[in-house]
Amino acid sequence: MPTILALDEGTTGTTALVIGPDGAVLGRGYREIPQHFPAPGHVEHDPEILFHATVAAARASRAGSAGASAAKSGLVEATGRRGPARRRSPCWG
Numbered sequence: 347m348p349t350i351l352a353l354d355e356g357t358t359g360t361t362a363l364v365i366g367p368d369g370a371v372l373g374r375g376y377r378e379i380p381q382h383f384p385a386p387g388h389v390e391h392d393p394e395i396l397f398h399a400t401v402a403a404a405r406a407s408r409a410g411s412a413g414a415s416a417a418k419s420g421l422v423e424a425t426g427r428r429g430p431a432r433r434r435s436p437c438w439g
Contacts, residue, residue: 347366347367348367349364349365349366349367349372350364350365351363351364351365351404351407352364352365353400353403353404355379355396355400356379357379357381357389358378358379358381359376359377359378359379359399360376360377360379360396360399360400360402360403361374361375361376361403362374362375362376362400362403362404362406362407363407364407364408372408373406373407373408374406374407375402375403375404375405375406375407375408376403376406377399377400377402377403377406378399379391379395379396379399380392380395382434384434390434390435391434391435392434392435393434393435396435
């Protein structure tokens with residue numbers, strides 16, 4: 347049966363839902379994301395922790411296939427090579 351993995355990267359956590367062809371939720375996973383506040387009104391996430399939380403939430407939902415949508419945005423600086431991100435990701439919505 348075809349399914350869709352829906353990912354919601356919120357400010358405080360990552361939710362993964364497995365949606366069936368009829369729109370029913372077949373599985374759900376959630377992982378909290380620690381927040382960093384470098385200045386008043388600013389929120390940042392560690393990209394590596396964000397990635398691992400997303401993978402863990404997806405695994406917890408027992409997903410079969412993937413799709414993505416975003417209502418909030420963040421930015422991760424690419425270094426052009428494999429390795430850890432250079433800094434935390436600023437978030438805005």
